[in-house]
Amino acid sequence: MTQTSHDVQRLGEKLREQQALLERNMLTAVEQGRQAAAEATQDVADQAVSSYQKELLFTQGTTGHSQLSQIRLALERIREGSYGECLHCGNPIGVRRLEAVPWTPYCIDCQEKIENGEIEDPVRAA
Numbered sequence: 503m504t505q506t507s508h509d510v511q512r513l514g515e516k517l518r519e520q521q522a523l524l525e526r527n528m529l530t531a532v533e534q535g536r537q538a539a540a541e542a543t544q545d546v547a548d549q550a551v552s553s554y555q556k557e558l559l560f561t562q563g564t565t566g567h568s569q570l571s572q573i574r575l576a577l578e579r580i581r582e583g584s585y586g587e588c589l590h591c592g593n594p595i596g597v598r599r600l601e602a603v604p605w606t607p608y609c610i611d612c613q614e615k616i617e618n619g620e621i622e623d624p625v626r627a628a
């Protein structure tokens with residue numbers, strides 16, 4: 503472990519803040535989707551626009567959703583005491599990387615390998 507419990511506590515705060523922010527954003531997206539649906543007229547062009555908007559809001563919603571579940575998993579790891587260890591190789595992830603992406607489950611080496619398709623991402627595969 504390279505990080506102190508103080509770091510973990512602080513990063514946990516960051517995660518909870520980000521979680522609250524994303525949850526608010528997702529509620530807003532749902533709200534906007536409802537409004538767009540309510541304002542939709544029978545005009546064909548308008549219908550096309552509104553289904554495009556719905557699609558867009560849905561995409562934003564799902565991106566937020568997958569980040570939210572990564573944040574939840576990270577908070578889970580804090581509770582279990584395994585936070586900051588790479589899920590793949592078990593090495594410490596490093597405070598600077600955690601500062602930048604506090605929800606990341608992988609060290610920079612494994613993240614690169616996952617992005618290059620060299621190793622399977624057990625989180626995404628699950």
Ligand SMILES: [Zn+2]
Nearest residue numbers: 588591609612
């Ligand atoms: Zn690793």
